[in-house]
Structures are given as C-alpha cells and as structure tokens.
Amino acid sequence: MWRTDGLRGALAAAVLVALCAATGVFQWLEYRVYDAATSIHTPAPLPEIAIIGIDDASLESLGNGPWSRDVYAKLIDQLSAAGAKTIVLTPSFAEPQSDRGLAYLRKMRDTMARAGDTSPLATELSRTVDEAEKALDSDARLAASIQRAGNVFLASRYTLAGGARTPLPAYAHRSVLPNPASFAIPATSAQNPVAGIGSVAAGVGHLSVALDEDGHLRGIPLLLRYDDVGVPSLALLAARHSLHLGQNELRVQTEPQGIRMGGLHVVTDGSAVMHPRFHAAPDGASAFPVVSFAQVSSGKIPPQDFKDKVVLVGETSNALVTPWVQSGARTMYPVEMLAQTLSAIRLGLGVQRPEWVWTMSWGSALGALLFVALALPRLSRPAGGVLGAGLLLLLVATEWGLLRYAGFWIPLAPGVLALLGGITAFAVLGKLSARGTPPSAETAETDRMMGLALQGQGQLDMAFERLRRVPPSDALMDNLYHLAQDFERKRNFAKAKSVYKHILQHNKGYKDAHARYKRVRAHLQKETGAPSSTPASIPPTPAPRLPGDAATGIPMLGRYQIDREIGKGAMGVVYLGRDPKIGRVVAIKTLALGEEFEGDALIDARARFFREAETAGRLQHPCIVTIFDAGEEHDLAYIAMEFLKGADLARACHAGHLLPVATVLSIGARVAEALDYAHAHNVVHRDIKPANIMFDAATDAVKVTDFGIARITDSSKTRTGLVLGTPSFMSPEQLAGKKVDGRSDLYSLGVTLFQLLTGSLPLRGESMTELMHKIANAEAPDIRQLRPELSPAVARVVAQALQKRPEARYQTGRQFAADLRLAGVAAGQAGSPEPGAVVYDADRDATGHEMADFQRTVMEQPAGRGAAFPPISGAR
Known part of the structure; x- marks a missing residue:
C-alpha cells in the first residue's frame, strides 16, 4: 500500500504538471518569480545617462505637435555646443516637414x-x-544641425508581424550587421527617417520591443533581421558610440551566446533578445534624471549640465505616447526603456537564459516525479515529509538565487509544482489508506487504556469514542460491556443502546448484551421526555417501616428518611437523610446494583459490596469520614455516612483562594496519618485528591471521604484492567494498571499538597496521552520554582512524596506526617503534633494481618533519604 501510494502520488503530480503546462500556469508563475527577483535590488544606474522629456509642460509652452523641426535643431545645437557625448532622438522623422509656400x-x-x-x-x-x-525648409535646418554635431542617432520603427514591406534605405545600411540568420527576430515592415535627415545621422537604430504573453515588457531585441541584414537597436548603437567603438567592433557571438561589443559581452538569448535587470525607482519615478524639453530649450537649465552625457530625447507625456508595462503596475515610456536598456548593456546587467534551460526545467519535473514514486515509499512518513520539504525549498531557492545573484533564469516551476503536487497527493492518499488500515497493537492498547482512564473519570462519552477505535477482542468487549452499564446507571439509555449495538456488531452472542440492548431500547420508548442523564430515582415509599410513614409519604431507603438530593457522583446520587430513631443526619450515597449486574454477577457484586462496605466501616479515625450503615432496597444499594460540614479543598487549589501554608501542612499531616491508619487496616483509598478531602475552617476539622468507595463500586471493572482514580493525581504504577499499595495513596497526597501550595498541578499535558507520559517519565518540578518563599524543608517533603519509584517515596503515612510537621516547625509555620494524636502500632497488631506488598516496606526507612532526608519519623 505504501509503495502504491507513491506511484499514485506521482501520477497525480504528472497530471497536475500537464494541466499547468497546457493552461499557461507555469509561464505565469515564472513571470512572477522573475519580476520579484530582478526588481529587489540592482546597482545604481549609469550616471552618464540623462533624459530630456517632451512632457505636458513642454506641450503647454511650445504648443501641441508636431513641432517645427527647427525646435529640435536648436536643441541639438545647444547640446553639441555644451559637449554632449552622444545624442539620441526618439521622435519619428519618417515624414518630410516643410512650409506650403x-x-x-x-x-x-x-x-x-x-x-x-x-x-x-x-x-x-x-x-x-x-x-x-x-x-x-525645417528639414534642411535639422539635417544641418545633425551633421554639424556628428553624434546624433535617430530611431526607426519596425513591425514584427504584418505591414507592407519596404526596402531598407541605403543610409540605414551604414549601421547594420551581416545577416544574423536565426540569431534575430524577423521584422516584416520598417519606418525610417526621411533620407535628408537619416543620411546625415551618426546611425539609425530600431526602437522595437518584444512583449511577453502577459503583455509585459521584459525583453529587448538587440537585433532584428530585415532584408537579410541585422538591424541593431538604438540602445546598442548608443552604447557603442558612448564607448568610442567603431562599427566593425560590433558583432554577433555564438559562444557564449550574445553580442560582442569591443571587450564587452552583452548577454542575450538565441533570438538576440536581452533581458535587462531594470533599475528600481521609488514611488513610480524614473531611475534616471529627467528634465523638461521646454526648460532646456528656453535656457532655464544650462546646456553645460549635459557635458559628457549620453542625452536621450523622447516623449514623456501620455498625450503623445502610450507607456509600456514593465512588471506589475509599473510603466515606462519608450525613452525610459531606452535608458534602462543602455544602462544594462554598459553595466552588464543582462539576465541569461540559455537554450538548455528547458531541458533542466523539465528534468527537474521528471526528477520530482521519480522521487515521489520511488524514494518517498522507502522512507518513513516524517522523514519523507522533511526531505520533500527540503527539496522543495531547494528548488525555489535555486531559481531565486540564480536570478537574483548570478543573472541566470532557469525556470524550475515544473519541478516545484511536480514535487509539491506529488508530496501532497502522497500524504492525502496515505491518510485515506490509513483509515482502512487497522491500528497497530501499541496504538490500540493506548486507545484502550485511555478509554478506561476516561471512564474512571466519569467522562463516558469520551471513553466510548476512544474504545470504539480499538479492534475487537475479548478484553475490549468486556470494557464496552461495563461502559454500557455505566451509561445505564446514569439512565443515559441512548448512549447505552449505542454501546450495546457496537458490541453486537462484533459479537452477537456476547453475554446478555442482546437482552440488555432490548431492555434499554424499551426504556427509551417508555420515556416521557425526562432527560436521559437523570440518575436512578428514589423508589416510592415502601411498606411502612415506622408508624405514620405511609401517611406522610416521605421517601425512605432502609430506615432512613430522604430529605433532598445534595450531589451527584460517578457512582450515583448523594442524598441528605435522617435516621428517625436517633435523629442523626446522614449523607447517603447510592448505587443501582440491579442495573449494573445480573444473575450470578449480581449475587457476587452484592456480596462484595457489603464486604467492602464492612471493611471501610471498620475505619474509625477522627480524620476519616465515618460509615454508619450499608444496605440495599429495590435493587438500589446505599451507604449511610456522617454528614460533614465545611467544604472540600477543590476551591483551595486556585490562585487567590490558597490556604495559609501552615494550614496546608497541618491538613496534609492529618491526611497522612489517616492514610497510615487505613493502610494498617489493609484499605487503600486509590483516589486521594482535594475533592475527597473535607475541611471545616470554623472547627479546623479534616475528613478524608470515599474510603474504599472506588473499590466497592468498581470491583468487577478492576478485573478487566480499569485504571481507577483521577489521572492527574494517580501514581505511575496505578496509571500503568499495576497492583498498588499504600505508597500510591502517598504519591497522590504529594500531588494534592503541591496543588494546595501553588495552585497548580506538578505535571500537566495538552492531552490525556501527554499527561500519562509525563506522569510515567517526567520528574516533577521543584515546588519553589512556583512559590519561592516556601522553605527547603517543605520542598524536600513534597519532592520525596512525588518520587516515581514506590521504594523511593515515603513508605508509611506516619513517616510522611512526621516530616510534614517538622517541616512546618522548621519554617515557623506549624506547631508540634496535636495532643492526643492516635498511635497506630496497637491497631496494626490488632488487625492480625497486613498487605503482602506493604508489609515488606512498612517499617523500612524510605529509599534515597540519606543526609538530605534524616530519619525524622524514626526519631519518634
């Protein structure tokens, strides 16, 4: 598939190249590149050149044309007397001018x-x-002035297509070159000055141009073929004369291609067309000094200013001549174009375009297609993308650099478009192919683990999106089955139906998925508009348990009266209840076991539920929420626990709401002691985070909530590899799905302290994948980077708790608590342990058993402490 994509990408690129060639896109692109590269910067123009313009002011002063040729005769006399080196007249003198008398x-x-x-x-x-x-006789007067000056050149006009052919005058033959054969553009008709004027001129040259396909002027033919001779351009004659060269020193040169003028080589293409690099001028002004004809004629500008100058006289008014478009919106009058060409000839600013450039141009396109077809499939996609982009930039830079700095115009647009089109097509085809290619085993397992982590967070929709990408397997079917049950428990029957349908598409006989699918579909049909996300509601009042309950209609769970709903969690709904026998106010957390399990699984789950509730209920500690009762009624399991005042610490994790450092250290020490007590009784919390720690500022009371709840509510899912807990607070071993012990809770407590002290998590990621990678591999930053005023002792304690390896962390909560209290004393922020603190050694002895993995490390000194971490708790 990979190599097939390369061949198909090359074919698509070849089609693109053919279309661009047929529609002229290549030529358009090359003109844009040429205009940009040749107009960025050029040397200063030849200082010898000056322009006398027949502008609007001259027409207003001397009248509209045609002027009497006495006016030109007077100007020539002035310039000749001032010592002008070369005089070029561009107006037409093709018709005689004389008075009727x-x-x-x-x-x-x-x-x-x-x-x-x-x-x-x-x-x-x-x-x-x-x-x-x-x-x-004004013609005679002009001829006399031209003859006296001896350095005046006149312009002739040639038509490159159409027109009546007339013989070349005898005087014009004095300026021509021998027959250039194919090394010149053929002309079809000519318009020369009248014989009386042309015969006395120093030379007659053409002022014709060759426009490109887009109507812009980029090339000047230095030779035209007419009557089997080569007619030179006016710029070429003026350049030869300004260098004091004779007519015999101007000749055609084939290798290298161009025109040789004395020791100067003028670069042209195979048709004697020169591509000059035009001198840029700001704000549309001329790059050469331009003065008004009327000002020179009237003496306002002294003729001495033109001493040793090449003076070009021509129209600079739109009323007399239409300017040529040079590039973009930039225009030039013929006399300005003559000045640009003359300067480029003298300064060697021609752009060379050899005949072999088209071979190189299309060769680059062929090379690009071969690269896409043969080389790209052999590389990895990142390497192929980088190499392709590098080659693309190389082609563009090569054309630009040669034009800009070497004066070589080698069109590489075919190669650029072939490479760009091929790489793009290759990438698109690769993505389309990837859609139908099963993901790798590593990618599939990553998606499955991400889905399970999201499910553990309660983000069921996102979990389903992840899990549906994974190829079907027994493990995936089990994960999806439990996900569908989660949706059912939240009464989101539409989503549950989608998950069951996805399961049945891959395994029609999986467990009781088909029966559950029919059941949730029936639920959807019976719904009367209530939101599908509404949790399971409290059942109607059962048979009266206390006198008067039937009369009052108060909903009950077991012996508890339900007052109101006070919250929702991942396991179900939390209600405020009251024990009517003793008047105790309790919080009741519910779980719909009947919707979660069926048959033998329901029996096993019920037994496990009460066993775990009993385990959590044995935890009698001042900093652990007390569980009073557990029961089941109408398939709704519940746990009754003490109703806590105050609020959880989630709000205290944000900037502007942080608690004092002394308070945070005191809370952390008490939570660590509570965890030490729980771990000694073989209970691991698995979800320590600010939201599960209650704090009442009025009484300075701290309570850890949800002890054992994660294990109670998701015991079946634990067997399928579900990673329980909140990802940002999970230890590396918990995130990896390994067996965890109490040291995992201590890591989570370290993350909690970091957030309570700084308002920020130690490790964050833009995505769940990035977060999981950082927790597994990246070291947490020093807490003082975010809050420099914290003491080194506090920073050491937090760093110890956030070690990646469990052996390097605190091994018991008692050690953690002791170091927190001593860190507070060292910083002057917290007092010594409170009077009457619980000693847990007797409790450990009373249990008669401990966690197997926990037992080996509970009394060992934390790894890696050494001198930096003295054995604080050992001193106790």
Whole structure:
C-alpha cells in the first residue's frame, strides 16, 4: 500500500504538471518569480545617462505637435555646443516637414533661372528667394544641425508581424550587421527617417520591443533581421558610440551566446533578445534624471549640465505616447526603456537564459516525479515529509538565487509544482489508506487504556469514542460491556443502546448484551421526555417501616428518611437523610446494583459490596469520614455516612483562594496519618485528591471521604484492567494498571499538597496521552520554582512524596506526617503534633494481618533519604 501510494502520488503530480503546462500556469508563475527577483535590488544606474522629456509642460509652452523641426535643431545645437557625448532622438522623422509656400518659392526661382535675367533686380529677387527657402525648409535646418554635431542617432520603427514591406534605405545600411540568420527576430515592415535627415545621422537604430504573453515588457531585441541584414537597436548603437567603438567592433557571438561589443559581452538569448535587470525607482519615478524639453530649450537649465552625457530625447507625456508595462503596475515610456536598456548593456546587467534551460526545467519535473514514486515509499512518513520539504525549498531557492545573484533564469516551476503536487497527493492518499488500515497493537492498547482512564473519570462519552477505535477482542468487549452499564446507571439509555449495538456488531452472542440492548431500547420508548442523564430515582415509599410513614409519604431507603438530593457522583446520587430513631443526619450515597449486574454477577457484586462496605466501616479515625450503615432496597444499594460540614479543598487549589501554608501542612499531616491508619487496616483509598478531602475552617476539622468507595463500586471493572482514580493525581504504577499499595495513596497526597501550595498541578499535558507520559517519565518540578518563599524543608517533603519509584517515596503515612510537621516547625509555620494524636502500632497488631506488598516496606526507612532526608519519623 505504501509503495502504491507513491506511484499514485506521482501520477497525480504528472497530471497536475500537464494541466499547468497546457493552461499557461507555469509561464505565469515564472513571470512572477522573475519580476520579484530582478526588481529587489540592482546597482545604481549609469550616471552618464540623462533624459530630456517632451512632457505636458513642454506641450503647454511650445504648443501641441508636431513641432517645427527647427525646435529640435536648436536643441541639438545647444547640446553639441555644451559637449554632449552622444545624442539620441526618439521622435519619428519618417515624414518630410516643410512650409506650403516653399514649393512656390522654388517654382519662382526656376522661372527666373529660365528667363536668364541678370539685371540687379533679378539678382536681388533670387537672393531673397534663397533666404526664404532656407528659412522655410525645417528639414534642411535639422539635417544641418545633425551633421554639424556628428553624434546624433535617430530611431526607426519596425513591425514584427504584418505591414507592407519596404526596402531598407541605403543610409540605414551604414549601421547594420551581416545577416544574423536565426540569431534575430524577423521584422516584416520598417519606418525610417526621411533620407535628408537619416543620411546625415551618426546611425539609425530600431526602437522595437518584444512583449511577453502577459503583455509585459521584459525583453529587448538587440537585433532584428530585415532584408537579410541585422538591424541593431538604438540602445546598442548608443552604447557603442558612448564607448568610442567603431562599427566593425560590433558583432554577433555564438559562444557564449550574445553580442560582442569591443571587450564587452552583452548577454542575450538565441533570438538576440536581452533581458535587462531594470533599475528600481521609488514611488513610480524614473531611475534616471529627467528634465523638461521646454526648460532646456528656453535656457532655464544650462546646456553645460549635459557635458559628457549620453542625452536621450523622447516623449514623456501620455498625450503623445502610450507607456509600456514593465512588471506589475509599473510603466515606462519608450525613452525610459531606452535608458534602462543602455544602462544594462554598459553595466552588464543582462539576465541569461540559455537554450538548455528547458531541458533542466523539465528534468527537474521528471526528477520530482521519480522521487515521489520511488524514494518517498522507502522512507518513513516524517522523514519523507522533511526531505520533500527540503527539496522543495531547494528548488525555489535555486531559481531565486540564480536570478537574483548570478543573472541566470532557469525556470524550475515544473519541478516545484511536480514535487509539491506529488508530496501532497502522497500524504492525502496515505491518510485515506490509513483509515482502512487497522491500528497497530501499541496504538490500540493506548486507545484502550485511555478509554478506561476516561471512564474512571466519569467522562463516558469520551471513553466510548476512544474504545470504539480499538479492534475487537475479548478484553475490549468486556470494557464496552461495563461502559454500557455505566451509561445505564446514569439512565443515559441512548448512549447505552449505542454501546450495546457496537458490541453486537462484533459479537452477537456476547453475554446478555442482546437482552440488555432490548431492555434499554424499551426504556427509551417508555420515556416521557425526562432527560436521559437523570440518575436512578428514589423508589416510592415502601411498606411502612415506622408508624405514620405511609401517611406522610416521605421517601425512605432502609430506615432512613430522604430529605433532598445534595450531589451527584460517578457512582450515583448523594442524598441528605435522617435516621428517625436517633435523629442523626446522614449523607447517603447510592448505587443501582440491579442495573449494573445480573444473575450470578449480581449475587457476587452484592456480596462484595457489603464486604467492602464492612471493611471501610471498620475505619474509625477522627480524620476519616465515618460509615454508619450499608444496605440495599429495590435493587438500589446505599451507604449511610456522617454528614460533614465545611467544604472540600477543590476551591483551595486556585490562585487567590490558597490556604495559609501552615494550614496546608497541618491538613496534609492529618491526611497522612489517616492514610497510615487505613493502610494498617489493609484499605487503600486509590483516589486521594482535594475533592475527597473535607475541611471545616470554623472547627479546623479534616475528613478524608470515599474510603474504599472506588473499590466497592468498581470491583468487577478492576478485573478487566480499569485504571481507577483521577489521572492527574494517580501514581505511575496505578496509571500503568499495576497492583498498588499504600505508597500510591502517598504519591497522590504529594500531588494534592503541591496543588494546595501553588495552585497548580506538578505535571500537566495538552492531552490525556501527554499527561500519562509525563506522569510515567517526567520528574516533577521543584515546588519553589512556583512559590519561592516556601522553605527547603517543605520542598524536600513534597519532592520525596512525588518520587516515581514506590521504594523511593515515603513508605508509611506516619513517616510522611512526621516530616510534614517538622517541616512546618522548621519554617515557623506549624506547631508540634496535636495532643492526643492516635498511635497506630496497637491497631496494626490488632488487625492480625497486613498487605503482602506493604508489609515488606512498612517499617523500612524510605529509599534515597540519606543526609538530605534524616530519619525524622524514626526519631519518634
């Protein structure tokens, strides 16, 4: 299955790659990466370049175009006189410009010449006609200025598709290169300056661009193929002239690919297209200095500012030209693009895109698919995920780094998408496969133990969710059977029905599950809207036991009158009752044995119930709640115990409600003594926690409740491996389901003291699994980390109680209590033992027996005490 997932993941990735290639997604992604990587940072632009813009202010000052070419002639004269190195004019001069009267003047001159008149008047008229012709012929004036300057380059326009083909003028051949064959984009039509102007220019170059599929401008063709020659771009001619190179020093170079200009190599692709790295400018401004044409023409900007500059003259107004989109929303006018290209040529800022890049691009996609199909299935899922993510980052970083720092554009989007799609598909397929794969034995046992722990906490719904994940087995069936009985006891028949149904789906003949299923279904049908979670109610008043009971209608359990419900617990409902014979007020805890057991199991449970109740009833200690009676009526078992004043210590575990340290140490010592007494009588509590310790501040009375109740109410479940108790307070051996003795209660008391002193548990987890792992493996923190003012003696006692190994903890509650009292004395917080404290040695002797596991350690000194833990209780 694992290897099949790899092949299916690779197939899914291949389909994704094919779709992206067909829809242009790859090209879109590559353009985004290119734009981002090439616009982050570039060196400063070439300082020699200056732009004179024909902007809106110039149009307002000099009028709308077309301007008289005298205006350009005047500008050229100014720049030439100032010592400009190179002058480039980008406006079109493809059409002649002359005054309409010029033709009439020329006709007059021809007529006078044919007449042969040599009179003084004819001579004066001929001179006047010549002067008028010169004044009106702006093309001639511009040509004269261009010829005098000797460094003026003009722009031609070429169409790359469509248009009528016209022969290349003779003067244009002075700037062209030999036939570049396939190393140039072919052009279909041309528009050159008029012969009178073009013939005197230092060179004529094209100002064409090649837009990408998304309409953005990233590449500039440095050569166009027209009439079997290579027409250079205006930027290439201006760069050559600014470096004082001759025409013969400009040539095509095939290895490495590009154009050689003297000693400078200009990087291009196989079609002589250069991808310049554009200089970034803040807030949409130009990266080069731009001044207004009108300001230079009027003398407001001195022409001397352009000495030794490459001056580019062109339109910078939307009224004259539409700007090109460079990347994103960034736009540039043709003259700005010319400046960017010229600067990139001179500074070597071209991005190289060799012909073999597509082999590497699709090779990366093939490699990614092979990795998903062959390598991933051989790795563990975590290792495969980490390696796949690393390769993914490597591909992205490689493309980005080559573009950003080396000027190489190698599109790796196919490989990135193939790897990303393959890893994602592999992971998804793995999860889908895992749903149909049985969990491992270790995982199943973890889920079962977690379910049992949740059941022990009373979180039955969560327990069912855990247990239903476990593969069926005899142990699981038994666990589910008892869980369903718990739901029945809480009268949650809907949930009980679901659990029984789950059992019957795997084992139709399991015990009496089918009969119980029918019974809870009948209960559901008979319900009249009462909440399904309502516990078993007190039965109607039985036959009168005391005179007058039938008349009053007071509900009874045994001889006790029931006043009201005062609480609910995991075992059932707690009622306030009264013994009418002696007027004693009692608390009565109930358990519906009839709903819990049937047949022989009910007989055994009833016998065990009373035996355990008798054991707990023998505990006569001032700090243990007294059990007065136990009985059963109408299948409802009950235990009558003393009604306690005060409240449990659950509220005293929260910040802001903590008890004084002296009080906590005193309570802990008395609880430890009570546990010592119980352990000597072979009774282990199993659920020591703040909620099971009652404290009356008015009388300073301490009582430990629920002694033996966990064992009484869940004896059958103990045989099935149920971990009893509250997980946060359970000892490591109790959590592991091992046999426990009194030292487990002492560990729980240590957790309780930690929480009462700090308001926090020593070990916590985000989940039950994490909590169980920490209790089994992680050491508890020093209590002074949370409450520094506590004495070292207190910290040592708590740390001793929280040792992982039972042999390293306190071995008896008497030892624990003695150390707590001495710790209080050392800190000046608690007094000496109270007068009349109970001595338990005689009680131990009176019992005649002790717990087998407990007997070997009860009188031994705690392990690991040494010098740090002097034998305090031994001194007693």
